[in-house]
Amino acid sequence: MVERLYSAYDAPVTIRSDKGKTFEDSDLDLKKLGKIEGVTNVSRVVEETVILKHQKKWVNARMIGIDDNFLLTCDIAHHIVDGYPALTTNGQPNGIIGATLLDKLDGYVSQMDGYEQLTIYTPLREASIARRKSPFRTAQLPISSRMNYNREVNAQELLVPLEFARVQLNYENDITAIYIGIKKDADPEDVKAAIQQFAGEDFVVKTAAEKNELIFKTSQSEKRIVIIILVFVFILAAFNLIASLTMLFIEKKDNIQTMGYFGADKRFIFRIFFFEGLLIAGKGIVYGLVLGTAVCLAQVYGHLLRMPNSNGEAFPIEFTIQDGLLIIVLVSVLSALTSFIPVYYLVRKAHR
Secondary structure, eight states, X not given: OHHHHHHTTSOSEEEEESSSSOEEGGXXXXXXXXXXXXXXXXXXXXXXXXXXXXXXXXXEEEEEEEOHHHHHHTTGGGGEEEEOOOSEETTEEOEEEEHHHHHHTTOOOOTTTSOEEEEEEEEOTTOOGGGTSOSEEEEEEEEEEEEOSOHHHHHHEEEEEHHHHHHHHTOSSXXXXXXXXXXXXXXXXXXXXXXXXXHOTTEEEEEHHHHTHHHHHHHHHHHHHHHHHHHHHHHHHHHHHHHHHHHHHHHTHHHHHHHHHTTOOHHHHHHHHHHHHHHHHHXXXXXXXXXXXXXXXXXHHHOOSBOTTSTTOBOOOOOOHHHHHXXXXXXXXXXXXXXXXXXXXXXXXXXX
């Protein structure tokens, strides 16, 4: 789910300058770059933080000046909430805005004319406040649609045509990044290595996973954390088994003495109570597996719990045999230890 949310929007591979914020698009041969094995399209990009205004509302946004190739890479048509995905209409620039960002501005894409009008304030490269001139270039920008990817994109991203962004920023041939689209069956790491060799040491090449490194590492470590919490819960629950076996041993103390008179040794008595503990734990394992599996399947097929701000999308669950076997092994080992230790101590103490 995390990979789908973030990889759907972010370019599979991104190239940036290692020397500064911008570089000229002629610094790299884009035609040769597009012929590298695994590459499907190349998009020039201009990125800048801007201010958007609608009536009396002001918000900061991240303006992304792109060409039409990027719309194919991010599959924009399947992530539009309102309007239609177009960067230009009759030669005039349009914007595609994050769904949450437009809500912050109290704006909406009108079904009557298909647009919402915003004012965009873009910081100029060499503007000086001391000269008493505005450090921003302003322009009216029609918004043609709202997009829905993930919380970060929805709350701060604004897609505009590349040339519009260049005009706003007084950029001639400068760009801030190059987004690379790759084939579905291509390995991003292999494509990255080939592009890095082509681009040289003056450029930094990153995959989508490296760009969102913290998010991906957190999602990968989440399973380990959940397992540790489950083991801790198992240990706490094991004290109930210890208490049950102890009370059972005390309750049957007279019977144990009678069995001793008939020749039962402590090993025989130990096996009785040890297997009793295993039976109690086994019953809990069976009931737990049935109930846990039922809850998982109910979420997978019934979508009982839904994520907030996700257009009704259900919380994801991946049900695997490996996870079920791991839980059975963990619970069985803890149950065996929990049954063995108290019974061994009680039998040994009773036959002193």
